[in-house]
Amino acid sequence: MRAAKTTLKHIRRSPYQSAAAVFIMMLTFLSITAFAFIVFGSSAVINFFESKPQVTAFFKDTVSQQNIDSLRSQINQTGMIASTKYVSKDQALQIYKEQNKKDPLLLDLVTADILPASLEISTVKIEDLGPVSQLLQKSPYVSEVVYQKDIVSTLARWTNAIRIVGISLIVILTVVSIFIMMTVIGFKVSQKRDEIEIMRLLSATNWYIRWPFMLEGIFYGTIGTIIGWIIATGGLLYFSPYLQTFLQGIPVFPISPLFLVGLLVGELVLAVFLGILASSLAVLRYLK
Amino acid sequence: MIRFENVTKQYPTGNTALDDVTFTIDRGEFVFVVGPSGSGKTTLFRLLIRDAVPTSGNILIGDWDLVTLPKNKIHKLRKNIGMVFQDLKLLRDRTIYENIMFPLEVGDMDTQEARMQVETIIERVGITEHKDKFPIQLSGGELQRAAIARALAFSPEILLADEPTGNLDNATSWEIIKLLQDINESGTTIVMATHNADIVNSLRNRTLILEKGKLTKDQHSKHKKTEHAEHKEKL
Numbered sequence: 001m002r003a004a005k006t007t008l009k010h011i012r013r014s015p016y017q018s019a020a021a022v023f024i025m026m027l028t029f030l031s032i033t034a035f036a037f038i039v040f041g042s043s044a045v046i047n048f049f050e051s052k053p054q055v056t057a058f059f060k061d062t063v064s065q066q067n068i069d070s071l072r073s074q075i076n077q078t079g080m081i082a083s084t085k086y087v088s089k090d091q092a093l094q095i096y097k098e099q100n101k102k103d104p105l106l107l108d109l110v111t112a113d114i115l116p117a118s119l120e121i122s123t124v125k126i127e128d129l130g131p132v133s134q135l136l137q138k139s140p141y142v143s144e145v146v147y148q149k150d151i152v153s154t155l156a157r158w159t160n161a162i163r164i165v166g167i168s169l170i171v172i173l174t175v176v177s178i179f180i181m182m183t184v185i186g187f188k189v190s191q192k193r194d195e196i197e198i199m200r201l202l203s204a205t206n207w208y209i210r211w212p213f214m215l216e217g218i219f220y221g222t223i224g225t226i227i228g229w230i231i232a233t234g235g236l237l238y239f240s241p242y243l244q245t246f247l248q249g250i251p252v253f254p255i256s257p258l259f260l261v262g263l264l265v266g267e268l269v270l271a272v273f274l275g276i277l278a279s280s281l282a283v284l285r286y287l288k
Numbered sequence: 289m290i291r292f293e294n295v296t297k298q299y300p301t302g303n304t305a306l307d308d309v310t311f312t313i314d315r316g317e318f319v320f321v322v323g324p325s326g327s328g329k330t331t332l333f334r335l336l337i338r339d340a341v342p343t344s345g346n347i348l349i350g351d352w353d354l355v356t357l358p359k360n361k362i363h364k365l366r367k368n369i370g371m372v373f374q375d376l377k378l379l380r381d382r383t384i385y386e387n388i389m390f391p392l393e394v395g396d397m398d399t400q401e402a403r404m405q406v407e408t409i410i411e412r413v414g415i416t417e418h419k420d421k422f423p424i425q426l427s428g429g430e431l432q433r434a435a436i437a438r439a440l441a442f443s444p445e446i447l448l449a450d451e452p453t454g455n456l457d458n459a460t461s462w463e464i465i466k467l468l469q470d471i472n473e474s475g476t477t478i479v480m481a482t483h484n485a486d487i488v489n490s491l492r493n494r495t496l497i498l499e500k501g502k503l504t505k506d507q508h509s510k511h512k513k514t515e516h517a518e519h520k521e522k523l
Contacts, residue, residue: 195379197377198377198379198390199390199394201366201371201373201377202366202390202438203364203365203366203394204363204394205363208394
């Protein structure tokens with residue numbers, strides 16, 4: 001209780017330094033929250049593509065069911081396959097009919113005989129699409145292999161780039177915020193050098209001296225995090241309608257409130273850790 | 289109560305502040321430590337509150353061995369030794385009441401109990417009317433009383449006073465000495481560093497004389513009750 005009162009006094013007596021510390025923590029956690037949304041969104045987009053049949057192998061008309069089953073079991077054994085779905089000539093016709101039901105002329109001209117049977121394959125990882133597709137192309141039973149190579153590989157590249165840039169940005173901002181908090185708290189500790197010396201001579205333990213500064217670090221971290229999270233979440237909710245239009249068909253929205261709360265809790269834990277770390281480092285040299 | 293055994297303190301600069309000093313002080317004594325500036329008086333006090341450790345030798349206070357005392361026990365030792373610093377070390381942004389309360393807060397004493405203790409001490413040292421003032425508003429003698437009051441906060445067994453009359457006029461110096469004598473009469477062991485030959489000669493208490501870090505003389509008490517009474521009358 002006394003430590004909390006002392007902390008509030010420290011903050012009140014140097015409001016601009018405190019505001020600077022809160023601001024930098026807010027920037028850090030705004031970036032972390034925004035990055036978390038991007039990672040969450042891009043993961044949802046990739047999951048969407050991953051859950052779709054990504055490689056379709058069309059079989060030659062002469063291929064027997066036994067050969068198809070043999071190929072299916074061969075690619076399943078590669079360990080790269082999430083799922084396979086066989087589409088027979090009749091099923092292909094059904095799909096064709098469903099897709100072209102508004103155009104009776106197209107329906108009349110097509111029979112099951114001219115549509116090839118196919119195998120729709122999902123891989124565990126996007127990177128496995130290439131090897132699986134090559135494997136299928138080598139098969140004598142397959143006439144054609146189709147997969148959205150460019151879309152998926154571009155998406156994977158972008159996702160990786162976003163992750164690298166995001167993580168770098170967060171690391172830089174985290175280090176900067178630790179240094180700024182250390183400077184702010186270190187300056188206050190230095191201002192109170194005489195008082196700390198007197199406290200020590202009057203039987204204060206190191207923890208008695210350290211606590212108010214630690215609480216100060218925790219305060220900056222916590223307030224900065226909450227503000228950063230509110231801005232990022234508010235922005236996301238504001239732009240949701242536009243994003244929903246852009247990502248039509250991809251199930252990203254609505255974002256679960258549980259995810260948002262979980263993110264805030266995780267960030268608060270990180271903020272408390274950063275606050276304690278920065279203030280401990282700032283106080284350390286005065287308590288040796 | 290206090291035992292110095294062949295204590296030497298050398299600072300990293302090479303300066304030897306104390307050189308092979310040996311003495312003992314019994315419970316309830318009032319001892320002067322006398323010597324010119326730089327003779328090692330302040331170092332002796334710093335060693336007694338474990339603000340410094342000797343380069344060699346042993347220091348014992350009651351059951352405490354100050355040389356081997358772990359860092360996490362120092363605060364307990366300091367609750368048993370009150371110290372009046374040469375530069376007082378009063379916190380300028382706190383009132384006299386808050387300054388005296390401060391060590392009790394630090395020591396985590398119950399607030400109600402601490403308040404009662406502070407009131408008692410303030411009355412005892414005679415600064416009741418100044419308790420809500422800040423240090424800058426007080427005279428030298430009043431500040432000295434406030435520093436003594438703070439040193440008494442934990443009712444210590446030992447009170448160390450580093451030149452408490454250094455910056456005071458003669459009359460005020462004697463008031464402070466009388467206060468210290470009263471404290472001593474209640475059973476507290478007092479070790480006081482001073483330059484004031486008048487006080488030392490008049491009281492004739494036991495006197496340790498330091499010169500260039502060496503204990504050159506341990507002059508035992510030749511206290512005469514009549515002279516003591518004479519001084520009291522003078523006050």
